[in-house]
Amino acid sequence: MRLQASHLNFSYLPGQTVLHDVSLAVGAGETLYILGRNGSGKTTLLSCLAGLLQPDGGEVLLDDKPIRDFSAAERAREVGLIPQMHTPVFGFTVREMVMMGRAPHLGWLGSPNHEDQAIADEALAQVGLFELRDRPYTEISGGEQQLVLIARGLAQKCRVLLMDEPTAHLDLSNQHRILEIVNQLSDRGLSFIIASHSPNNALSYADRVLLMTGGWVTAYGSPQETLTESLLSAVYGIRTEVITKEIDHVQTPVAVITQRPIALEPESLHEPDSFLSRVFSNGQNDPQLILVTGLSGVGKTTWVTRLIELARNTGLSVSGILSPSTFKDGRKTGIQVVDLATGDRQQLAQLRENDSAAIRTPRWAFDAAAMDWANLRLAAAETSDLLVIDELGPVEFFQGKGLLAGMARLDEGKYRVACVVVRSALLPNALQRWPNAIVVNGGVKG
Amino acid sequence: MTHSAPSTDAPKHKHPWITGLVIYILPVILFGLALLLGRYPITPGEVGRSLLSPFFPNLAADIPEVAQQLVLRIRLPRALAALLIGASFGATGTAFQAIFKNPLVDSNILGVTSGAGFGAALALLLFRDAWQVQLFAFAFGLLAVFLAFFGSRLYKSSPLLVLTLMGILIGSLFNSLIALLKYLADPLDTLPAITFWLLGSLTTITWTDIPALAVIIIGGVVFLLLIRWRLNILSLGDAEAKSLGMDPARSKLWVILCATLMTAAAVSVSGVIGWVGLVIPHAGRLLVGPDHKRLLPASIALGAAFMLLMDTVARTVLPGEIPLGVLTGLLGVPILILLLRRNRMGW
Incomplete structure (x- = not known):
């Protein structure tokens, strides 16, 4: 499995280009983090990668086939997108939410049967939420909601999961819980592309990082190559300090902290x-x-x-x-x-x-x-x-x-x-x- | 964290079979009551034998001719119309609440009822024949939704919000036009006819109204039942529907088309009857939960039952008839307030 974007350009309105010449690739079991300020084009990029938006230039390829040649259901069987968290109007149960992941596997008039229910329950068990299956999705915690959406992606049986700010609004413990589960799923071959506001999570969990500024790629590479003080300053417009620690005799970056203006006489x-x-x-x-x-x-x-x-x-x-x-x-x-x-x-x-x-x-x-x-x-x-x-x-x-x-x-x-x-x-x-x-x-x- | 959103309470898990049985038997019981009750007293035996008399003529030998005629030619078509129209309101209200992601809309949000009201008023002013009134009501109901739908296409952003706004605008436009026609109408003759039509009633129903109504509503109900599970996904919004492999714009167009045809057909026969499509889905959610796989059939049954009840009440409690639209409004508002409280909607 390989999801690849080459030289993507995109604009919502003529003359207002949101993505400029963006290229990236993820293979099976890889995790790519996309970092950038608000409005830098992360969500738009995810939508293009999921095939929901058609780029004006360039191509998204899934196993070397253009993703626009896939039907909507074919595409959804390969690539799942978890949008930024929002609360649905109706209080569907956790299991009903996960079951919706079976949609691309069913005909237009079809509805899930016992087999689909078994797949949904299996997905819920994988993320450890089987016990919550009959609770209303609207009444569980934000971290659990995110896990339910991941389970929906598993029930969808897709091979790449795109996640838009999965850890926004979550406390440290919930962030850790979700990212550890993501990490274990990627060990089993599932690929992730995660738009995030946390350089520290990228440092801990990413195989590769794409830094974006105003729709342009500022840097693309390993966390060590991309999460440097000067590149982070250039992307976020703040002074940062990368803390390193000696691990196996190698100075390895472990955390990014922001610096306040220095008080100097x-x-x-x-x-x-x-x-x-x-x-x-x-x-x-x-x-x-x-x-x-x-x-x-x-x-x-x-x-x-x-x-x-x-x-x-x-x-x-x-x-x-x-x-x-x-x-x-x-x-x-x-x-x-x-x-x-x-x-x-x-x-x-x-x-x-x-x-x-x-x-x-x-x-x-x-x-x-x-x-x-x-x-x-x-x-x-x-x-x-x-x-x-x-x-x-x-x-x-x-x-x-x-x-x-x-x-x-x-x-x-x-x-x-x-x-x-x-x-x-x-x-x-x-x-x-x-x-x-x-x-x-x-x-x-x- | 807890969200202040509608939710369902535990009871539905305790006795789902009993709840289901009650929901689906209710319209059957009320259908029987609608045939039984009325100003002219008829016994249950007479009703049963009258119903069977077209197939076994000797069964009706010892019942009064007037009772048989009343059951077969007046009460039966009227009860059928109430059943169909109620089912239609229940189904379309539920579908619209799903695709608009909004539990406070029904199929009137795109202006179909106002358009139909204008069409009926215009026909009453120009022709006065029942079939022309129905035809005009149906055609202008469709026209109103067509205007709202294609009006919203002029804007690129946030289609759902713009569509809702356009529906409200087109609805008020037609309401103003209705007011204009009322102002122009002859106050002794046409004006009362228009006013009475707008209040809603099933008084004038005959067998000739039933076939077209049945074809459109049963067709629409079957279509909505077939796609009902997809309504769950549409209610999550376009981005998620797309990521789950659906084409939300096209699906919503089909639902709107289907619901509009059904509502226009219903309203062109019954006149303006509000609140049913808004209230019934909430009652359904309270009983069976928000999953449209169970909710849509429940709403259809509840809508049919509610309408049969309303129409029976409208024609029995007072010496004259209570306009149906007035009755549904008077009862709909307190019921909705009660249901919203029970459903714990936190806005």
Whole structure:
């Protein structure tokens, strides 16, 4: 048995492609995990693999035969899909639910007989729920419901089972119970493709992992190859740490944990072996990117300003731009832009009063000439010890305007240490673009 | 975790045979009562001999001519119509609740009754002949569902929700048109006829109404009985039905077509009778559980029994007849409230 997808493309509406060139394969007894953020296309991919949606390009092959050539019942005898858990309206008993798995084996007018009932009972016994067979499905626990759906797949006698977030909403014990049963069934030759939000479950149970971002395959391979810190950062837009353990003299990844933004005092730059001073010494060989993040108004610019002063005091060269706010009657009314190399400054933006500006956000109207000037300064800046960009916002990430020269320098790695201000809401976008960045909490007061 | 969803209580497991027996004997008993009871007193023996008289003419020798005529020409077709129409409402209500995944709909959700009401009102305004009223009611009932169904096809997203919405919209459109016809109708002559038709009644039933009604309803009931186990799968939603190898869109189209023909046929004979298709499936679920393999036959029997009971009550308790639609509404609402309570539906 081999279920294979090659170069799948899919869109629900013209021009809005949900899957881009997705390829994968599972053999008998293999478990493939699909990981990605909400909306990355996992459920759509499962539907295409199950033959419920026709891809616009590419093909799904089952034992080298295109799955679209199968009739609906033939397909359902090979590939089962367990959708995201939902509660049916009517309280069918557990056995009645499992019996529905016999549908592809019966004619359109047929209904299950004693033989089908025996198959359903056998499937229930396999997942250990035979005793619950007469209970209403709507009244058993979420973990048991998931097991009933797996039993339905067994009664269906299919060879690949596609599961959409089987462990969502389940506690640790129920997750473990289900995944252990899945694992034992795969030892008996059943294949699984599981869309999941848990890199840790993938690390424990997957033979292979497909990482998806916005409908594209970010990585495809063994858990060790795919569940790395930088790939997970790129997929999820958060900093992660992969914990390894020595098993049989080999460092084996065992868990993925998420990292919070680091609380860092700019003053620690003076301490010789502090994290911050190591960043600067590493920057001599490898570009180091620091993202300073936090909610609006926590003092990100202040944090960066302190770092600039301290860096200059230690004899480090600083370039780039800073955008301090200007206040009037205690209210933020304007944004200036300062070229750190020369100290020149211009008025960059003002609270929006009319709609004439070419670049604007809901609140600010930007001066195009000042923006061009800032970009010129950023592009021309010598490679210094510290490159500052304050700040990259929605204009840069979503509109493709603003401080593009700064974005380009970061993409090209033309810096030693870069310190970039990004608000919290945009941090995932920044990390997806620069997965190895160090994330610092800009709200730490000295 | 426990879900607040409808469920069935234990009793059905304790005495399934007794429950089943009662459900299927009930319409037989009520059919007999419908022939027996009425303003003109007839004994059970007279009823039996009247029924057999077409085959054994000498049996009717010593019973009054009027009793025999009453049983054979008035009460028998009327009881048959009540049986068929009740069975139809029970079956279509159950099927629609399954395919719409919603225990609060019946086969009227797509506007068939409003369309039929408009057709009947139009025919009453234009022609006044019974067969034209029936034909118009039937045709406009189908037209309403056709409009709702193809109207919903204009939208690509969430077909079930859009279909329900379209049904409600088309239903209100035809209700407005009925109001317009009532406004235009002659208040001394046509208006009472329209009003009375809309209240629902089996008073005017004769043998000529039965053949067409029987063919459509028995055909539809047989079809729904044959596919009844698949209703379980359709009630889980399109994604699961597809993953179990079904074509939910096509299956639902067949069910809608079949149920609409049955309901239009029933309503064109009886006028507007509500609540039966909504209430009966709930009673069925309480007695035999939600599996359509048992539920659909039970709903058919219960629907037939309920309708026979209602019609017998409608024509016996008061000197004049109580409109059937009024009676089913008056009794349907408290019964539904009671059943929803027993079924522990938690919304």
